[in-house]
Amino acid sequence: MVLASTDPPEVQLAMNRTWHLPFRWVSDPGGTELARPLGAWDDDASIFRPVIVAVAPDGAEVFRELSRDFTDRPDDEPFLTALESLGLEPLAPAPPWAPEALEPRPSKRAFTPASFIPYFRAIKFNTGALSERMVDERDRAEVLTEKGMAESFLATFDEWRAEHPPERQ
Known part of the structure; x- marks a missing residue:
């Protein structure tokens, strides 16, 4: 699982440490690398709209749910059902994300x-x-x-x- 946001990596690292998240982050400040190609960029608010995408090992997209706006959060049950339908073995938990030479910088908005x-x-x-x-x-x-x-x-x-x-x- 990978989370993406418009925040810089330092802010994402602070968020991981605050919430004890076991996920990796992708930083997409302008939405050009991931948000816009996924159709998840909100031009009016200049933010990444919540979206969940599941991709099978062969690269096929097996699930996508795009939120209508920043307050709308996708429910995890349909996503988990799509993942379970793939019949994959669970992966071992990843070690905590701790990139070298990166100091966490909490955001006042977080x-x-x-x-x-x-x-x-x-x-x-x-x-x-x-x-x-x-x-x-x-x-x-x-x-x-x-x-x-x-x-x-x-x-x-x-x-x-x-x-x-x-x-x-």
């Missing part, structure tokens, strides 16, 4: 564990309230999908916190 819960709780409660005001069922479904995404993130974060308790000072 989510920290402390900011995660209030952000997604706000999305959950706001979308719940908004869904009650929606007259159009399609709009209500959109808002409830966003609420479900926030609930899923909060549940996953509870699991993450159990695996990564705060360090004692």
Whole structure:
């Protein structure tokens, strides 16, 4: 698995260390190398829209889901189902990403564990309230999908916190 963002490698390394991510990162600041070819570049916001692409060992694309905007996060179940359908053996976990001569530089824009819960709780409660005001069922479904995404993130974060308790000072 590889994650990509518009952030420079130093910021990505800080993110890995904050969140204990077992992934490698690709830095695509202008979106020219990966985001635009994948159709995942948002010209208005100058950001990489969330996208999940699964590629089989023979190079064939077996799954793609592109988010509509920066708030829309793909659900992992269809992606995992596509991967499981390939029947591949699991790989051993990769060692932590620690490139030589690269110092982590945290971004002020990055989510920290402390900011995660209030952000997604706000999305959950706001979308719940908004869904009650929606007259159009399609709009209500959109808002409830966003609420479900926030609930899923909060549940996953509870699991993450159990695996990564705060360090004692």
